[in-house]
Amino acid sequence: MSDNNIKIGVSNKEGQLGFLFSRGGLREGAGRKSIGITKKVSLTLTDDMWERLEKECINNNQSRSQVIRNMIESFYSN
Structure with missing residues (x-):
């Protein structure tokens, strides 16, 4: 990216800001x-369960x- 100034623009969605570069811009439906x-939820597990969960993340x-x-999806699909 060059040393050009970065512009901040307002999206069509209420209260959201976005960065505008030389191409593209804020577009409805853009992005993932x-x-x-x-x-958001908070989940309390034992250290052992957190370790097992982390290993599952790494393995997959x-x-x-x-x-x-x-x-969760597997539990409710049965």
Whole structure:
């Protein structure tokens, strides 16, 4: 990226700002597509369970969210 100034623009979505570069810009529908609704939760597990979860993430090259999502979907699909 060059030393040109970066502009900040307002998106069509209420209260969201975005960076504008020489090409592209803020476009409705741009970016990664959503797979659902995001809700933040806090999860308390033992150290052993956290270690097992982390190993599962590493073994499958997935994020914690992906592994937990897979577990929940598997539980409810049966």
